[in-house]
Amino acid sequence: xxxxxxxxxxxxxxxxxxxxxxxxxxxxxxxxxxxxxxxxxxxxxxxxxxxxxxxxxxxxxxxxxxxxxxxxxxxxxxxxxxxxxxxxxxxxxxxxxxxxxxxxxxxxxxxxxxxxxxxxxxxxxxxxxxxxxxxxxxxxxxxxxxxxxxxxxxxx
Ligand SMILES: Nc1ncnc2c1ncn2[C@@H]1O[C@H](COP(=O)(O)OP(=O)(O)O)[C@@H](O)[C@H]1O
Ligand SMILES: [Mg+2]
Numbered sequence: 001x002x003x004x005x006x007x008x009x010x011x012x013x014x015x016x017x018x019x020x021x022x023x024x025x026x027x028x029x030x031x032x033x034x035x036x037x038x039x040x041x042x043x044x045x046x047x048x049x050x051x052x053x054x055x056x057x058x059x060x061x062x063x064x065x066x067x068x069x070x071x072x073x074x075x076x077x078x079x080x081x082x083x084x085x086x087x088x089x090x091x092x093x094x095x096x097x098x099x100x101x102x103x104x105x106x107x108x109x110x111x112x113x114x115x116x117x118x119x120x121x122x123x124x125x126x127x128x129x130x131x132x133x134x135x136x137x138x139x140x141x142x143x144x145x146x147x148x149x150x151x152x153x154x155x156x
Pocket of ligand 2: 039040058081109
């Protein structure tokens with residue numbers, strides 16, 4: 001099982017902060033879930049977990065927001081939101097591959113809108129709204145090494 005259920009937004013942020021510990025330089029994370037499911041909240045937690053002191057807001061209009069991480073083995077966090085992307089070529093202008101090569105991590109809301117935009121993602125994370133404020137968060141890792149970490153995450 002790699003699923004955690006949260007009951008309020010701060011719990012979802014904590015789930016993201018715990019998940020941040022599993023990330024390695026160059027990882028791409030695809031976030032799936034409807035509007036309001038908590039993708040941005042989860043990302044705020046990831047940023048916090050990576051030691052980012054800046055306020056993380058939705059990059060819906062800017063497509064990509066870069067957070068430098070001076071206190072992390074990860075070079076930078078790229079927070080991408082493809083909800084309003086017009087054409088896949090807009091992605092190539094963002095310099096994502098270069099940032100990943102430098103040891104950055106990219107977390108992509110609505111990443112399914114550009115499935116070929118990045119290499120095989122290390123993770124996909126699905127957020128599902130349940131009763132009231134419940135959210136079910138499921139990690140799907142690319143490989144078995146990450147699976148063990150995801151199972152631990154689910155239990156913490
Ligand atoms: N358990 C929960 N986890 C995450 N968000 C929650 C939860 N319960 C309520 N919310 C609310 O749902 C909204 C999630 O918004 P956001 O993170 O921007 O979603 P998305 O990026 O998926 O569109 C916020 O208003 C948040 O306060
Ligand atoms: Mg969002």
